[in-house]
Amino acid sequence: MSFLSDPRWRDAAVHLPDYLGSHVQVSLAALALGLVISLPLAILARNHAVSRGILLGLASVVQTVPGLALLALFYPLLLAIASLTLRWFGFDFSAFGFLPAMLALALYSMLPVLRNTITGLNGIDPALLEAAQGVGMTPRQSLFTVELPLALPVIMAGIRTSAVWVIGTATLSTPIGQTSLGNYIFAGLQTQNWVLVLFGCVASALLALAVDQFLTLIERGLRERKRLHTMLGSVGIAVLVTATLIPSTARAPSTYVVGAKTFAEQYVLSALIEQRLQAAGLQASTREGLGSSVIFQALAANNIDVYVDYSGTLWVNQFHRTDKPPRERLLAELKEILAKQDITLLGALGFENAYALVMPRQRADALGIHSITDLAAHAPTLLIAGDYEFFSRPEWAALQKAYGLSFRTQRQMQPDFMYAAVASGDVDVIAGYTSEGRIKEYDLETLADPKHAIPPYDAVLLLAPRRAHDAALQEALKPLPERIDIATMREANLRASGSNANSSPAAVARWLWQRIGGQ
Amino acid sequence: MALAPLIAYAHVRKSFDNGHDAERVTAVDDVSLDIAAGEFLAIVGASGSGKSTLLRLANRLLAPDSGRILVEGGDVREVDPVRLRRRMGYVFQSGGLFPHMRVADNIAVTPRLLGWPAAEVAARVDELLELVRLDRSLHRDRLPHELSGGQQQRVGVARALAARPRIMLMDEPFGALDPLTRDNLGEEYRALHRRLALTTVMVTHDMTAALLLADRIAVMRAGRVVAQGQPAELSDNNEPYVAELLSTPRRQAERLNALLAGASAG
Numbered sequence: 001m002s003f004l005s006d007p008r009w010r011d012a013a014v015h016l017p018d019y020l021g022s023h024v025q026v027s028l029a030a031l032a033l034g035l036v037i038s039l040p041l042a043i044l045a046r047n048h049a050v051s052r053g054i055l056l057g058l059a060s061v062v063q064t065v066p067g068l069a070l071l072a073l074f075y076p077l078l079l080a081i082a083s084l085t086l087r088w089f090g091f092d093f094s095a096f097g098f099l100p101a102m103l104a105l106a107l108y109s110m111l112p113v114l115r116n117t118i119t120g121l122n123g124i125d126p127a128l129l130e131a132a133q134g135v136g137m138t139p140r141q142s143l144f145t146v147e148l149p150l151a152l153p154v155i156m157a158g159i160r161t162s163a164v165w166v167i168g169t170a171t172l173s174t175p176i177g178q179t180s181l182g183n184y185i186f187a188g189l190q191t192q193n194w195v196l197v198l199f200g201c202v203a204s205a206l207l208a209l210a211v212d213q214f215l216t217l218i219e220r221g222l223r224e225r226k227r228l229h230t231m232l233g234s235v236g237i238a239v240l241v242t243a244t245l246i247p248s249t250a251r252a253p254s255t256y257v258v259g260a261k262t263f264a265e266q267y268v269l270s271a272l273i274e275q276r277l278q279a280a281g282l283q284a285s286t287r288e289g290l291g292s293s294v295i296f297q298a299l300a301a302n303n304i305d306v307y308v309d310y311s312g313t314l315w316v317n318q319f320h321r322t323d324k325p326p327r328e329r330l331l332a333e334l335k336e337i338l339a340k341q342d343i344t345l346l347g348a349l350g351f352e353n354a355y356a357l358v359m360p361r362q363r364a365d366a367l368g369i370h371s372i373t374d375l376a377a378h379a380p381t382l383l384i385a386g387d388y389e390f391f392s393r394p395e396w397a398a399l400q401k402a403y404g405l406s407f408r409t410q411r412q413m414q415p416d417f418m419y420a421a422v423a424s425g426d427v428d429v430i431a432g433y434t435s436e437g438r439i440k441e442y443d444l445e446t447l448a449d450p451k452h453a454i455p456p457y458d459a460v461l462l463l464a465p466r467r468a469h470d471a472a473l474q475e476a477l478k479p480l481p482e483r484i485d486i487a488t489m490r491e492a493n494l495r496a497s498g499s500n501a502n503s504s505p506a507a508v509a510r511w512l513w514q515r516i517g518g519q
Numbered sequence: 520m521a522l523a524p525l526i527a528y529a530h531v532r533k534s535f536d537n538g539h540d541a542e543r544v545t546a547v548d549d550v551s552l553d554i555a556a557g558e559f560l561a562i563v564g565a566s567g568s569g570k571s572t573l574l575r576l577a578n579r580l581l582a583p584d585s586g587r588i589l590v591e592g593g594d595v596r597e598v599d600p601v602r603l604r605r606r607m608g609y610v611f612q613s614g615g616l617f618p619h620m621r622v623a624d625n626i627a628v629t630p631r632l633l634g635w636p637a638a639e640v641a642a643r644v645d646e647l648l649e650l651v652r653l654d655r656s657l658h659r660d661r662l663p664h665e666l667s668g669g670q671q672q673r674v675g676v677a678r679a680l681a682a683r684p685r686i687m688l689m690d691e692p693f694g695a696l697d698p699l700t701r702d703n704l705g706e707e708y709r710a711l712h713r714r715l716a717l718t719t720v721m722v723t724h725d726m727t728a729a730l731l732l733a734d735r736i737a738v739m740r741a742g743r744v745v746a747q748g749q750p751a752e753l754s755d756n757n758e759p760y761v762a763e764l765l766s767t768p769r770r771q772a773e774r775l776n777a778l779l780a781g782a783s784a785g
Contacts, residue, residue, distance in 0.1 A: 127612070128617065128618075130580060131616075134604060134609040134615070135604070136628075136633075137601070138601050145617075150618070225619065225662060
């Protein structure tokens with residue numbers, strides 16, 4: 001099969017109208033908001049050295065915050081504000097998706113516009129300012145009829161830089177729930193689907209390039225006072241924006257949104273749920289790549305309708321419990337706690353995906369390590385790797401406390417790369433997932449946890465409050481609980497981790513459905 | 520003359536921060552000067568003599584530290600400076616045209632600020648283009664950078680005249696032009712000054728131009744008016760600086776006379 005006839009290109013292209021439309025939407029809104037804020041600020045501050053310094057300083061500081069972190073910060077910030085407005089004014093808003101992404105990107109877009117507006121206005125020939133005053137203009141008339149038009153080419157250059165930054169950074173808004181071209185990149189990275197990663201990168205680069213070219217045309221037109229250039233550039237931008245936005249507005253809003261966290265198993269399960277809902281004649285789409293804490297809040301706020309979480313994760317991280325009841329009791333109690341928040345725990349899927357400390361079997365045998373108790377003695381000479389959240393999760397603290405673990409070094413890694421890294425000896429131990437197919441493939445051993453420091457992690461189906469009494473949805477999901485055992489899930493995950501045409505989440509989900517006896 | 524002067528400076532003083540130390544630089548030092556209605560006054564001096572500052576004080580582009588300036592009988596500090604400027608024409612050194620506006624829009628600036636109806640503004644623009652001898656069809660819709668220096672300065676004069684001011688302030692209006700253009704424009708402007716019964720204050724460092732165009736000349740040096748009067752009165756003045764300023768045009772005139780006499784004799 002040739003590179004270009006790979007069916008994954010077509011799979012990727014199917015999502016393009018949605019992803020591209022959402023990407024343009026959030027970029028445009030952010031840019032507009034950024035402009036509305038930074039233009040007046042720059043105009044007000046242009047003649048005061050102190051406020052100019054403060055403004056540019058603050059904007060520069062924002063610029064030094066990595067884009068992903070800035071986006072991630074806006075989510076809890078808005079969540080806190082939403083809970084305050086709920087308490088004080090009786091309403092709240094969604095801290096998920098569009099709003100935090102737009103605000104963070106708007107903040108990110110401000111520096112070039114601020115800097116160029118100030119530079120442009122301050123660079124005007126003083127003789128012209130005097131002429132404007134001399135012919136009888138008020139300061140405001142001078143600003144709008146002389147200074148801003150003359151500074152416009154420089155301001156446009158700033159807007160162009162901002163636009164390119166925003167379009168690039170918008171790819172990072174996927175984890176906080178804003179659909180963007182970043183969905184390709186995040187999904188591709190998680191499922192080792194390099195076709196998707198490439199598709200996302202190329203699409204966002206082309207978008208940025210096109211916008212850059214059109215804005216350059218406008219800027220040149222303004223600078224050289226050529227109406228034709230300005231007009232062509234404006235028409236180009238207008239056509240581009242309309243063409244990308246029309247499909248996303250014309251598209252029927254999907255009634256059910258299925259959430260997925262940032263790893264392959266979640267992509268497969270969300271695809272499975274999506275397929276089940278569609279098979280039942282319901283409109284459904286997925287919202288993938290959501291952060292672990294974001295996704296639960298999104299469900300509680302009805303921003304997504306259904307997703308799969310893990311009992312232990314909710315128990316420890318969401319409800320801050322330190323007791324470790326046995327599997328069945330934990331599930332029952334969790335169901336009650338969730339019900340208080342109107343969240344329905346529809347059922348357990350049948351397998352656990354627990355955190356487990358994992359090392360190559362040969363190495364474990366050689367060192368005589370078969371449980372975490374054995375490991376503790378060797379830990380000071382070993383290097384451990386975990387996913388991005390593991391070392392800040394309570395499970396890790398509980399493990400350290402129960403066994404007195406202290407490793408030489410700990411390192412964070414993309415979950416997909418951990419298994420190969422431990423198999424090849426680049427790291428000694430990893431905090432892996434028990435449902436991971438590559439544990440078997442690489443002949444890795446999961447170390448026993450005799451002190452039960454890690455709680456059980458049943459995969460559970462959760463429904464949003466507004467779906468608590470949705471019979472159609474519950475009927476469509478009925479075939480799933482208690483049907484997926486650990487061996488099946490491992491095999492599905494192994495398939496999803498491959499990088500061939502049959503390893504897309506949708507393809508694996510179809511396989512999984514057949515495997516568990518669906519028609 | 521029994522008439523009250525149209526512009527009257529009385530003991531006017533103006534100083535500036537010199538930027539780096541606490542000392543202030545005095546630009547205009549206790550100047551008293553009257554300009555009569557219909558008069559063409561030239562203020563002559565070297566750069567830094569305070570002549571441009573004196574001009575800017577008349578339409579409140581600058582405010583005096585002390586002293587009084589009356590324009591048409593009113594103290595400039597007691598009227599809205601924006602309105603004051605709209606009723607005085609101002610011609611800037613090398614045009615001061617707005618580079619992003621077409622010639623017609625540059626000329627129309629002040630009438631539009633005053634809220635004239637569009638048709639009246641358009642008619643006035645055409646009238647002015649004719650007045651300053653610019654071709655309507657050729658120049659009306661051009662941008663300033665597409666014009667020659669002389670044409671730009673004609674537009675500058677038209678813009679200053681647009682709202683029918685009684686008073687024209689001109690800051691080195693023809694300084695950046697080639698001699699022939701400068702001469703033509705100067706003569707044409709002098710004709711306009713008479714025809715429209717304007718009162719003109721022109722700042723220049725060129726004594727020859729001042730002598731040829733103005734009714735009266737005020738000579739400034741180091742912030743003070745050291746001499747004033749009609750050309751003939753100036754030549755009787757015994758201030759050495761005035762004599763120095765007059766020496767160049769005198770020498771040029773004598774030499775020209777000699778050359779032209781020689782030519783006709785030969």
